[in-house]
Structures are given as structure tokens and as C-alpha cells.
Amino acid sequence: MAIWNIVSPVDEKIRKKLCAGDSISLSGVIYTARDAAHKLLVEALAAGTPLPFELRGQTIYYMGPTPARPGQVIGSCGPTTSSRMDAFTPALLAAGLGAMIGKGERSAEVREALKKHHASYFVTYGGAGALLATTVRKAETIAFPELGAEAIMRLEVEDFPVIVANDTRGGDLFEEQIAKYRRR
Amino acid sequence: MREIDVKDITQAVARLAQKTNTALGDDLLEALKKARENEASPIGREALDRLIDNVRVAKTQNLPLCQDCGAPIVFLDIGQEVHFTGGDLNASIAQGIRQGYTEGYLRKSIVAQPFTKRLNTGDNTPPIIHFEIVPGDKIKIGFMPKGGGAENMSRLVMLKPGAGEQGIIDAVESTVKTAGGNACPPLVIGLGIGATAEKAMIMAKKALLRPLGWPSSDPENALLEKKVLERINKLGIGPLGMGGTVTALAVHAESRPCHFASLPLSINLQCHSARHAEVVL
Incomplete structure (x- = not known):
């Protein structure tokens, strides 16, 4: 299991080299989107209206932060459960989304779509929102401010820690690691 | 008056x-440190290190x-x-x-x-x-x-009375397995057993308020807690579902009399950030 320093958006050539279980120190730009924003993004795709950011190759982080205190870049900002976004994900992958960051397992449909579109699913540390906040250098709301914590934000991160959960060839962190420690 | x-x-x-929201109970922090010592998976240990560090950062940086x-x-x-x-x-x-x-x-x-x-x-x-x-x-x-992630994975099961202790253990196992990493393990598992559907749910939630790992004062509940914990930690789900030997930190069970046709079981999952506190006025 390799250790990588990678820039986001993550180039397709690099995505193809990543293996489930690899650790990544991710730096660069990521966009946040949760349930409500996903619904709006997929509706925009279906209607053929422009998206609030160019999706191709980008990384989406399933996260809604706490409000920043004065002087803070962002509040606590850990991942939310990815499976709630499963229904929307294949459409976003088909439109060019390159990687996602969240927590927990994905559906069979999403795992298939990841292979088909050479995209990656990363997990980060659920419940470590304070720690993850220390890696965010810049945060700005770029769309749907009316959604509050569910608005889409553009984040610039430095050494944001993730683990490859599903790679482009069907490798699955959960399947492999859980099988290793299962005792019944 | x-x-x-x-x-x-x-x-x-x-x-x-x-x-x-900003300070984890000492009982939880100690349990996470103990889990870090016992965890067999390197990825699981790394996850626990981050979670322990998160408690420090939350305190020093004034973050939730x-x-x-x-x-x-x-x-x-x-x-x-x-x-x-x-x-x-x-x-x-x-x-x-x-x-x-x-x-x-x-x-x-x-x-x-x-x-x-x-x-x-x-x-x-x-x-x-x-x-x-x-x-x-x-x-x-x-x-x-x-937290929504853990609450979403909770469950009410109206077991048949004949299911007994084994039925309870199996139902908790299946719930935790389905939850996987979604509920942010290592978990605290609250169980409400008996009473009626709505009361069992509240009992399970209240069981989470007990200081972490204190066994139930009822010896039969305490024995069940031990059996469930052993079984859950064989699932291999591990910290944050990334694989490992520590899937749950503790099981807290409460029970009450119930109708002779019923065996309600409520399972309330709590994440590793098992936040709660109380004050007496």
C-alpha cells in the first residue's frame, strides 16, 4: 500500500495508478456537496443548464462544515456518509467527475461507474472534523448559499489525508480489509 | 416545594x-486510547491515532x-x-x-x-x-x-419471544454489519430490550448516557452486553469501517418487562464521538 502526495484535481493517469488501501496526502482544490446540492447538480445536468463549477476531472467532498469563528478559515469539516449520494453519483461520473471523498461504502452501481469512468473514491476520517480543518487553507461558498451548511464550497487544502477506498480497477478497501480481520 | x-x-x-460538542468525555478518550493499543490493523490504528488527535485539536483550536x-x-x-x-x-x-x-x-x-x-x-x-x-x-x-450518520443506522426489531438471547445477538450483529463505516465505528451500542416499541427506543438511547463500559446493574443484561461486544468485534469492520478488530467500544443494554407475545429490541448506534453530558440543578 503506497503513500502518495497528489494534487487535486487528480489527473486520470494518476487515478489509474492508485490502489485501494493507498494513503494520499491531497493538496489543491476540492468542492463540497452533500445531499441537497447533489439533487440540484443532477437536476441541472438533466435540464442541460450550466453547473456552478466545471465538473470535469474535479474532486467532490461530501461535507457540510460548522460555521467558522472569526479568524478561522473554516469550522469543523469531516466527511458525511457517502452512500446517501449513491443515487446521484453515476450521472456526475458520466459528466466527468474525477474523484469523491466521503466515508463508508458505495453501492454496486457506483463501483461499476468508477471503473467505467476511471474515477476514484477516497475516504477520510469520519468524526475528525477539527483535525481536518487544519488542512484547509481557503474556503469560499460558490453556489446555493441558501442551503446553509449544504452549500457548495470551493476549498483549497494542503496535505488533506485520504485513503483510496475504490480504485479504477474495482479494488475495494472495505472488502479487502474487513475480510482480513473477520473472525466469523 | x-x-x-x-x-x-x-x-x-x-x-x-x-x-x-467541543470536549469528549474522559471515559471516551480513554476507551479510544485502549482501542489504539488493542487494534490489530495498521489502517485501523492510523484511524484511531487521528481520532485521538482530533480530540486535542478540537480543544486547542476551539473547534467542534x-x-x-x-x-x-x-x-x-x-x-x-x-x-x-x-x-x-x-x-x-x-x-x-x-x-x-x-x-x-x-x-x-x-x-x-x-x-x-x-x-x-x-x-x-x-x-x-x-x-x-x-x-x-x-x-x-x-x-x-x-449525529445523523449513526442515528440513520439504528433499528427497531420486534423479535418473536422464542428468539431469546441468541435472536438479540444476531439482530445486533446484522445491524452493525449493515452500518459498516457509516455510523463511524468504533461504536457505542445502546440496546433497549422489552417494554413496547416506543419505550424500547427511548431505553436504547438512554443506555448511551451511561459512563462508557460500565456494565448494567442487572447481571443478565451485563452478561448479554459482554456476549454482544465479543461477537461484534469479530466482524472485522474496525475503526471507521476500514477493517480491524475494534468495531465497538462498549455495549449498554437496558431491559424491562414486556407483553408475553413480544420481545421488542431497539438498537441505537452511537459513533466514536459519543458526546453527552449532564448537569444537576
């Missing part, structure tokens, strides 16, 4: 909301432990000698939540209408309040911010 001004309740609730500052659940045990003055008790609790979540820069995660507009109420109200009347002239206010 003793009079308590509801304004004191507002202040106490506001303080509890901020305290629980988790971005999900939860649905606000208030447990109010009221001594029957107490008389409330100065306003509406329910409103005073809601005001405490509003104040605590706003002044504490906590995330507001409550939407007003659950299945249509889902507009955020903007102040994390209304709280869920569980009242209980107890002897005496004091009140005990417990507060638990409950």
Missing part, C-alpha cells in the same frame, strides 16, 4: 450544547469535534417537588439550544419539514425532549447531540 427559574435551564442547556453537531436531544429528569417559574419550560429548553448552537458556532442541521421542503430551521431547534418525573426537589438535565 422548590422553585426553579426556567432561565437557569436555558443557560444550562446552552452550556451543555457547547461543552458536549465533528462537523455534525447533531440533533439536539435533551433528557430532563424532574424531581416531583419542583415548580418551574419565569416562563414556558419547553420554550426555555429550545432557547438554550438556539443560544448554544449560535454562540458556539455549531452546525445547525435540523430541517423544518422532513419529506418536502426540508428547509433548515436555522438554529438547530426544535430539540427532542424526554421528560421523566423522579422523586426529590432537583432536576437533572442530560444533553446528547446525536
Whole structure:
């Protein structure tokens, strides 16, 4: 299991080299989107209206932060459960989304779509929102401010820690690691 | 009779909301450190290291432990000698939540209408309040911010009475397995056994308030807790579902008499950031 320093958006050539279980120190730009924003993004795709950011190759982080205190870049900002976004994900992958960051397992449909579109699913540390906040250098709301914590934000991160959960060839962190420690 | 001004309740609730969201209980932190020693998986140990570090960062940087500052659940045990003055008790609790979540820069995660507009109420109200009347002239206010990820994985199972202890263990195992990493393990597992459907759910939630890992005072419950914990930690799910030997930190079971046709089992999963605190007025 390799250790990588990678820039986001993550180039397709690099995505193809990543293996489930690899650790990544991710730096660069990521966009946040949760349930409500996903619904709006997929509706925009279906209607053929422009998206609030160019999706191709980008990384989406399933996260809604706490409000920043004065002087803070962002509040606590850990991942939310990815499976709630499963229904929307294949459409976003088909439109060019390159990687996602969240927590927990994905559906069979999403795992298939990841292979088909050479995209990656990363997990980060659920419940470590304070720690993850220390890696965010810049945060700005770029769309749907009316959604509050569910608005889409553009984040610039430095050494944001993730683990490859599903790679482009069907490798699955959960399947492999859980099988290793299962005792019944 | 003793009079308590509801304004004191507002202040106490506001303080509890901020305290629980930024400082993890010592019992939890110790359990995470012990889990770190026992965890067999390197990825699992790394995850636990980060979670332990998160507790430090939250404290030093004045940040909430988790971005999900939860649905606000208030447990109010009221001594029957107490008389409330100065306003509406329910409103005073809601005001405490509003104040605590706003002044504490906590995330507001409550939407007003659950299945249509889902507009955020903007102040994390209304709280869920569980009242209980107890002897005496004091009140005990417990507060638990409950994260959506863990709550979503909770379950009520109306078992057949013949299912017995084995049926309970199997149902908890299946629930935890389905939850995988979604509920942010290592978990604290609350079980409410017996009573009726709605009461079992509240018992399971209240079981989570017990100091971590204290066995039930009922020897049969205590034995069940041990058996369930052993079984869960064989699942291999591990910290944050990334594989490992520590899937649960503790199991807390409460039981009550029930109808002879029933065996209600409520399973309330709590994440590793098992935030709760209480104060007595």
C-alpha cells in the first residue's frame, strides 16, 4: 500500500495508478456537496443548464462544515456518509467527475461507474472534523448559499489525508480489509 | 416545594450544547486510547491515532469535534417537588439550544419539514425532549447531540419471544454489519430490550448516557452486553469501517418487562464521538 502526495484535481493517469488501501496526502482544490446540492447538480445536468463549477476531472467532498469563528478559515469539516449520494453519483461520473471523498461504502452501481469512468473514491476520517480543518487553507461558498451548511464550497487544502477506498480497477478497501480481520 | 427559574435551564442547556460538542468525555478518550493499543490493523490504528488527535485539536483550536453537531436531544429528569417559574419550560429548553448552537458556532442541521421542503430551521431547534418525573426537589438535565450518520443506522426489531438471547445477538450483529463505516465505528451500542416499541427506543438511547463500559446493574443484561461486544468485534469492520478488530467500544443494554407475545429490541448506534453530558440543578 503506497503513500502518495497528489494534487487535486487528480489527473486520470494518476487515478489509474492508485490502489485501494493507498494513503494520499491531497493538496489543491476540492468542492463540497452533500445531499441537497447533489439533487440540484443532477437536476441541472438533466435540464442541460450550466453547473456552478466545471465538473470535469474535479474532486467532490461530501461535507457540510460548522460555521467558522472569526479568524478561522473554516469550522469543523469531516466527511458525511457517502452512500446517501449513491443515487446521484453515476450521472456526475458520466459528466466527468474525477474523484469523491466521503466515508463508508458505495453501492454496486457506483463501483461499476468508477471503473467505467476511471474515477476514484477516497475516504477520510469520519468524526475528525477539527483535525481536518487544519488542512484547509481557503474556503469560499460558490453556489446555493441558501442551503446553509449544504452549500457548495470551493476549498483549497494542503496535505488533506485520504485513503483510496475504490480504485479504477474495482479494488475495494472495505472488502479487502474487513475480510482480513473477520473472525466469523 | 422548590422553585426553579426556567432561565437557569436555558443557560444550562446552552452550556451543555457547547461543552458536549467541543470536549469528549474522559471515559471516551480513554476507551479510544485502549482501542489504539488493542487494534490489530495498521489502517485501523492510523484511524484511531487521528481520532485521538482530533480530540486535542478540537480543544486547542476551539473547534467542534465533528462537523455534525447533531440533533439536539435533551433528557430532563424532574424531581416531583419542583415548580418551574419565569416562563414556558419547553420554550426555555429550545432557547438554550438556539443560544448554544449560535454562540458556539455549531452546525445547525435540523430541517423544518422532513419529506418536502426540508428547509433548515436555522438554529438547530426544535430539540427532542424526554421528560421523566423522579422523586426529590432537583432536576437533572442530560444533553446528547446525536449525529445523523449513526442515528440513520439504528433499528427497531420486534423479535418473536422464542428468539431469546441468541435472536438479540444476531439482530445486533446484522445491524452493525449493515452500518459498516457509516455510523463511524468504533461504536457505542445502546440496546433497549422489552417494554413496547416506543419505550424500547427511548431505553436504547438512554443506555448511551451511561459512563462508557460500565456494565448494567442487572447481571443478565451485563452478561448479554459482554456476549454482544465479543461477537461484534469479530466482524472485522474496525475503526471507521476500514477493517480491524475494534468495531465497538462498549455495549449498554437496558431491559424491562414486556407483553408475553413480544420481545421488542431497539438498537441505537452511537459513533466514536459519543458526546453527552449532564448537569444537576
